[in-house]
Amino acid sequence: MFNQSTNLADGKLPVFVFPSTLSFYSDDQSSHKQVLTVYNPYEFPLKFKVLCTVPRRYTVVDSEGTIRPRCCVDVVIRHIDICINNEGVNDKFRIQVSEHGHRKILGKKDFSAVLLPTRGRETTPNKDDTFHATSRAKRGEDNPGTAPFDEVVRRRSVRGPSFVVILTGLVCIIALMLPSQGENGSRLPDYLHLSVNQKLIAAYVLGLVTMLILHI
Template structure:
């Protein structure tokens, strides 16, 4: 009776498919990244068979593009990029994993995974670091301007100033501490390497400290 109730739901093609990762990134200058692994999970109480399709099959080699997954088990699907050329940089290809019950042909569910080839892993990492530093700078500047606006509103409502707020003093202390930390590449420092900061981060701290000084002098 349970089997008869389960089948009408499965044949609709809406069975959730669990795949990790959901995005594959290959780097032209990193040979190790040319081989990626997709893991297909089967959390159900019945076996599944799967099939891997691709929008650009000539660029990839898929090991075991078809197979089966036992109930509450998983399988690894190896995908290799075999056409690493500059003309393919930034092109997004798609892999589609279709699953069905072993006794049926119709797909019960599907999941798409995006694959992208990038020129350099190092350049990607540097770009992420620059974006992170830019985001940190924007957050610090917004925090300082918000604090400055709040101080102006308080000064307008009070005839006498009570001095800088604790937040302003705290931000100033943080900026001073950042400027006192060693710079990246300073081999003679006894401070741990993970506390060495880049020049850009110190410039941001100096800029914010200047804004804080202006806020304090106005109070």
């Protein structure tokens, strides 16, 4: 079972970020702005900060902030250096989190961002993994755009989310709203009190469903 106190102590708190890769395309202006979702399935607020190996190539809206318990935030990332010299370069981003009111880093999550000339092209990673703080754009300047989930989803021609996808999302939302094990004052029976692990799984699946719906 997930041990929250142990993870807080060793700085390895799991960080949930969706999607795991951002793909920008030189020939598709709509792809130059992507949205990243950071989840907090825990019972306490988290502070987050976005770092990047090459921050001059990107503008990040709200690159740091606070996520309330059992909530999520959308971070808009815009590629601002679209040129042939940057195509195929695999940049790295890092989300690091800490408990609200404390400076100690509890956990981190790395993901990649790549600029491709057109959809369907692959790239090889670069070796420069030195992270720097990203620029912070003015609040309200951009609205979250769409972010690709994976190559399979990109190639699917779907007009709208299926009933199964919507139902899965609703089940995950309900699961996250149910009380946690050991929580007092709830009138629901014990079998509806979910463990932290169960809620982490629900948050993970909800993130996948969200990205799929946004892409469609």
